[in-house]
Amino acid sequence: MCVLKIKMAFLFILTCLCFLTPTHQTPHPNVTISDLSYKNIDFAMNLYRKIAGSSDKNIFFSPLSISTSFAALLMASDGVTREEILKVLNLKQLAVDHQPELIPRLFQLLQENVAHNGSLKLDQSTALFIHQQFKVERMFTDRMKKFFHADIKTVDFADTEGSISFINEYIKQKTENKIPEMISTLDETTQLLLINSIFFQGAWQMPFSANLTENAPFYIDNYNIVQVPMMFKEEAKLYTMEDVLLGARALKLPYQKGVSMLILLPNQGVDYTVIDDEISAEKFLSWIKKLHKTNLEVNMPKFKMEQAYSLHSLLPDMGMSSLFSSSANLTGLSKDRGLTVSEVLHKAVIDVDEAGTTAAAATTIGIIPYSLPRVFTVNRPFFFFIYHEDTNSLLFMGRVVDPTQT
Numbered sequence: 001m002c003v004l005k006i007k008m009a010f011l012f013i014l015t016c017l018c019f020l021t022p023t024h025q026t027p028h029p030n031v032t033i034s035d036l037s038y039k040n041i042d043f044a045m046n047l048y049r050k051i052a053g054s055s056d057k058n059i060f061f062s063p064l065s066i067s068t069s070f071a072a073l074l075m076a077s078d079g080v081t082r083e084e085i086l087k088v089l090n091l092k093q094l095a096v097d098h099q100p101e102l103i104p105r106l107f108q109l110l111q112e113n114v115a116h117n118g119s120l121k122l123d124q125s126t127a128l129f130i131h132q133q134f135k136v137e138r139m140f141t142d143r144m145k146k147f148f149h150a151d152i153k154t155v156d157f158a159d160t161e162g163s164i165s166f167i168n169e170y171i172k173q174k175t176e177n178k179i180p181e182m183i184s185t186l187d188e189t190t191q192l193l194l195i196n197s198i199f200f201q202g203a204w205q206m207p208f209s210a211n212l213t214e215n216a217p218f219y220i221d222n223y224n225i226v227q228v229p230m231m232f233k234e235e236a237k238l239y240t241m242e243d244v245l246l247g248a249r250a251l252k253l254p255y256q257k258g259v260s261m262l263i264l265l266p267n268q269g270v271d272y273t274v275i276d277d278e279i280s281a282e283k284f285l286s287w288i289k290k291l292h293k294t295n296l297e298v299n300m301p302k303f304k305m306e307q308a309y310s311l312h313s314l315l316p317d318m319g320m321s322s323l324f325s326s327s328a329n330l331t332g333l334s335k336d337r338g339l340t341v342s343e344v345l346h347k348a349v350i351d352v353d354e355a356g357t358t359a360a361a362a363t364t365i366g367i368i369p370y371s372l373p374r375v376f377t378v379n380r381p382f383f384f385f386i387y388h389e390d391t392n393s394l395l396f397m398g399r400v401v402d403p404t405q406t
């Protein structure tokens, strides 16, 4: 089983390579989608720290989805603007002169691999809204469709009301009503708006039983306690690990379709903001690697979250500034002068409950009595990562400080 899986991954990588590198030119004979995943995780952790640096609230976003939308902007840009995007996204090593389609194609392969041709359903949408005065290059429109299944819509931003309802209606349809209101205000001088939204509700491999869910305290800090619906299950085959240096324990909860949630729970008395500073791609991958099977009792809060970020106000500090300034070089998108990106909005929604999307029948849980279960109780602020196992792609990451805040 395992061997077969590895073989398939290997074949897939080989196929990608043949597809990616023309025989006469082999600049990166060893680029794989795993390299891309790793680079995306690094970017995700940097972005996470940027967000966490100015917020003590819940955090939730989709790194893969954000990286993918900037890969789309990469096709629009040139000169310094392009260099900055490559640098901040960690993609410099993958950029090759005269092969503008290489990075978009890698992202496309990664997305396809994660989606397993549609069996994992992520209600995801990326769209560019551009002021009607700009003429969009045909080649850009074609590539957006081909690699990113993304639309470009022309809007008259001077009509703010009309634009807002047009944009909201578009996103609502694309996310099957999961995100009914993406934006509520809009600047009438907007030229270009990139909106990326994603909804996730996975089905657990082993669902929690709804009648075991009970209200229980969640300790936000020493002074604030909230009551939350706490789900419960006992399972003989759960994977955990302890990061002693960091002072935290990790637990893997598998969803169906090759995706898992990794929960990182700081030990009692360890301040989560200390862990904020320590999170990195390397650490994340080492937690996954060190997981071992155990018999566990899990107590975990049910929660819903909906978070939106204005990336145009976070990314300049990370080194991506020209895109949002008058020196933006977006000649790949439009030859018209003076075009800049006004806003990049990202919204991610998650629903964590007993079952997930498929209402699972009350599963009887095979309890193996040879060892007393250890207990993993998520009753204080924690981190979570939802990742695709075969590629280690980080689909989502978040921090829950207060599960009662959506």
Ligand SMILES: *[C@@H]1O[C@H](CO)[C@@H](O)[C@H](O)[C@H]1NC(C)=O
Pocket: 030, 031, 035, 093
């Ligand atoms: C490709 O291989 C070379 C030499 O083996 C190595 O130095 C380089 O880091 C590799 N590149 C990637 C992207 O893995």
Ligand SMILES: *[C@@H]1O[C@H](CO)[C@@H](O)[C@H](O)[C@H]1NC(C)=O
Pocket: 078, 079, 080, 328, 329, 330, 331
């Ligand atoms: C964009 O960048 C390219 C490559 O550096 C350069 O040739 C072109 O003049 C730039 N265009 C604008 C509008 O800055």
Ligand SMILES: *[C@@H]1O[C@H](CO)[C@@H](O)[C@H](O)[C@H]1NC(C)=O
Pocket: 116, 117
């Ligand atoms: C995905 O679907 C397409 C068309 O339905 C098919 O040609 C392709 O082989 C499928 N790929 C995988 C990995 O299943």
Ligand SMILES: *[C@@H]1O[C@H](CO)[C@@H](O)[C@H](O)[C@H]1NC(C)=O
Pocket: 209, 211, 362
């Ligand atoms: C949960 O409730 C259902 C219906 O009330 C019942 O049939 C089932 O046995 C219960 N399961 C557990 C684990 O208590």
